[in-house]
Amino acid sequence: MTHPVTLALETVLRRTAGETSGATADYIPELAAADPEGFGLAAVGVGGRVFSAGDTERAFTIQSISKPFVYALALSELGLDRVHEHVGFEPSGEAFNALSFDPAGRPSNPMINAGAIVTTALVPGVDAGERFERIRSALGAFAGRDLGVDEAVLASERATGHRNRGLAELTKASGALVGEVDAATDAYFRQCSVRVTVIDVAVMAATLAGGGVNPVTQVRVVDPLVARHTLALMASCGMYDHSGEWGSRVGLPAKSGVSGGIVAASPGRFGLGVFSPRLDAIGNSVRGVAALQLLSEEHGLHLLDPSPGFSG
Numbered sequence: 001m002t003h004p005v006t007l008a009l010e011t012v013l014r015r016t017a018g019e020t021s022g023a024t025a026d027y028i029p030e031l032a033a034a035d036p037e038g039f040g041l042a043a044v045g046v047g048g049r050v051f052s053a054g055d056t057e058r059a060f061t062i063q064s065i066s067k068p069f070v071y072a073l074a075l076s077e078l079g080l081d082r083v084h085e086h087v088g089f090e091p092s093g094e095a096f097n098a099l100s101f102d103p104a105g106r107p108s109n110p111m112i113n114a115g116a117i118v119t120t121a122l123v124p125g126v127d128a129g130e131r132f133e134r135i136r137s138a139l140g141a142f143a144g145r146d147l148g149v150d151e152a153v154l155a156s157e158r159a160t161g162h163r164n165r166g167l168a169e170l171t172k173a174s175g176a177l178v179g180e181v182d183a184a185t186d187a188y189f190r191q192c193s194v195r196v197t198v199i200d201v202a203v204m205a206a207t208l209a210g211g212g213v214n215p216v217t218q219v220r221v222v223d224p225l226v227a228r229h230t231l232a233l234m235a236s237c238g239m240y241d242h243s244g245e246w247g248s249r250v251g252l253p254a255k256s257g258v259s260g261g262i263v264a265a266s267p268g269r270f271g272l273g274v275f276s277p278r279l280d281a282i283g284n285s286v287r288g289v290a291a292l293q294l295l296s297e298e299h300g301l302h303l304l305d306p307s308p309g310f311s312g
């Protein structure tokens with residue numbers, strides 16, 4: 001008999017499958033080549049149970065879903081105060097690749113590109129290669145397996161990443177960026193090109209939801225306080241300029257990426273991952289937003305809602 005959580009995921013996929021608006025990201029040419037029909041959803045409980053439906057095997061690049069996890073790594077290494085000497089806490093109200101800086105010259109938050117590049121640069125390492133290896137290993141610890149890089153997407157990011165290099169130059173000029181622009185952007189391009197599945201993403205979220213312990217491997221990846229700080233910024237800034245409406249309609253800390261993935265977490269209960277490559281104008285997966293919204297509505301997942309939902 002199908003488990004009720006699997007049934008819930010399958011039902012959501014079926015009910016939102018007809019939402020075919022939006023388009024794959026094309027400013028990174030390799031992402032435009034993704035099969036737009038891919039659609040998968042996974043839920044992982046903080047007790048380690050894994051549930052999934054749809055395209056659960058399909059790998060996609062993590063893109064901006066990497067940002068909260070690299071932020072968590074930087075917090076683990078440096079602590080909240082030192083990290084936030086370089087990057088702000090506030091929603092930008094602008095696009096993910098906007099020139100959003102606070103009066104002190106810090107990018108508004110670590111979930112937009114400018115803030116993520118600054119955060120990546122805070123991860124210790126003698127060069128981009130060593131820094132990226134630490135990031136790859138941390139992302140793998142969150143996911144519970146070794147994660148590789150999609151070389152074609154990486155080449156595409158590098159070839160077209162002029163705006164990200166420009167953002168890095170501006171953060172260098174303001175003093176927010178530590179080290180060299182090229183070392184920061186190269187590690188950032190590589191982190192965006194790490195390959196994951198929806199199950200990986202759900203395990204990563206469940207690790208944050210469980211206070212920093214990976215529920216599948218039982219390895220402590222970050223401290224509970226780091227997990228909480230990370231979830232807090234996902235809640236306020238994770239869906240870019242849709243974060244406010246997302247907070248009203250879905251009510252879970254989340255982060256989207258331009259390959260079409262979204263990670264979301266319910267603290268103390270479970271992590272979710274969804275993937276569907278067509279994006280809206282803000283850069284969030286159209287079907288991913290629709291699927292998580294329906295799941296939240298149907299099962300009472302909103303964190304500010306007093307009714308209990310499911311837990312794995």
Ligand code: GLN
Pocket residue numbers: 063064065096097113157164192256257258259283
């Ligand atoms: N690699 C992408 C970029 O830097 C990540 C952005 C995103 O996923 N929103 O533009």
